[in-house]
Amino acid sequence: GDSVTQMEGPVTLSEEACLTINCTYTATGYPSLFWYVQYPGEGLQLLLKATKADDKGSNKGFEATYRKETTSFHLEKGSVQVSDSAVYFCALSDPPGGTSYGKLTFGQGTILTVHP
Amino acid sequence: DTAVSQTPKYLVTQMGNDKSIKCEQNLGHDTMYWYKQDSKKFLKIMFSYNNKELIINETVPNRFSPKSPDKAHLNLHINSLELGDSAVYFCASSHASGRGYEQYFGPGTRLTVT
Numbered sequence: 001g002d003s004v005t006q007m008e009g010p011v012t013l014s015e016e017a018c019l020t021i022n023c024t025y026t027a028t029g030y031p032s033l034f035w036y037v038q039y040p041g042e043g044l045q046l047l048l049k050a051t052k053a054d055d056k057g058s059n060k061g062f063e064a065t066y067r068k069e070t071t072s073f074h075l076e077k078g079s080v081q082v083s084d085s086a087v088y089f090c091a092l093s094d095p096p097g098g099t100s101y102g103k104l105t106f107g108q109g110t111i112l113t114v115h116p
Numbered sequence: 117d118t119a120v121s122q123t124p125k126y127l128v129t130q131m132g133n134d135k136s137i138k139c140e141q142n143l144g145h146d147t148m149y150w151y152k153q154d155s156k157k158f159l160k161i162m163f164s165y166n167n168k169e170l171i172i173n174e175t176v177p178n179r180f181s182p183k184s185p186d187k188a189h190l191n192l193h194i195n196s197l198e199l200g201d202s203a204v205y206f207c208a209s210s211h212a213s214g215r216g217y218e219q220y221f222g223p224g225t226r227l228t229v230t
Binding site for chain 1: 120147149151156157158159160161164166171172206208210217218219220221222223224
């Protein structure tokens with residue numbers, strides 16, 4: 001079945017440091033890929049997405065590129081802020097026409113803490 | 117104007133009780149989901165409804181019964197609660213059976229079974 005593997009956390013950085021959270025996946029076909037963020041005490045919010053190979057999703061200074069050849073979707077940000085402290089989830093779902101009705105398969109989540 | 121809302125936000129109850137969690141979305145989506153987040157933050161799909169029809173039913177104990185009275189509502193009823201049911205339950209919704217579309221999540225219901 002489909003699966004998503006994220007780098008182990010927690011990750012602790014100083015403000016303005018560079019961030020990379022690795023994400024790789026196993027799926028048949030061409031899944032849609034997502035990064036969700038969960039701030040403390042809140043639900044999940046979509047951070048960015050990509051639906052086909054070589055697409056780059058970006059939002060709030062975060063970027064991730066859909067790499068079919070390496071089955072990866074790593075999350076990057078050039079300069080993190082204290083307000084970026086949260087749990088980050090990589091996820092996939094089947095593409096339009098798929099048979100899994102869009103259910104999201106999540107990675108285990110990576111806790112990011114940014115210190116001033 | 118909350119997009120996906122859940123009630124209650126917190127639920128503390130004893131083993132053996134029956135409880136319900138309600139979810140409503142005002143986004144006009146046709147598909148709704150229940151996810152369970154365990155103490156290690158791992159998220160797993162439980163159920164999904166499309167236009168009031170059950171389309172995903174993962175391996176979940178039959179003590180859990182979802183019900184969708186209309187496209188905008190998806191409720192979760194849990195019978196004979198067990199300690200292991202303690203978790204955060206998230207409702208979500210999306211367009212077009214969710215394929216390729218992002219899901220919008222509610223704030224979660226933290227269930228504690230004592």
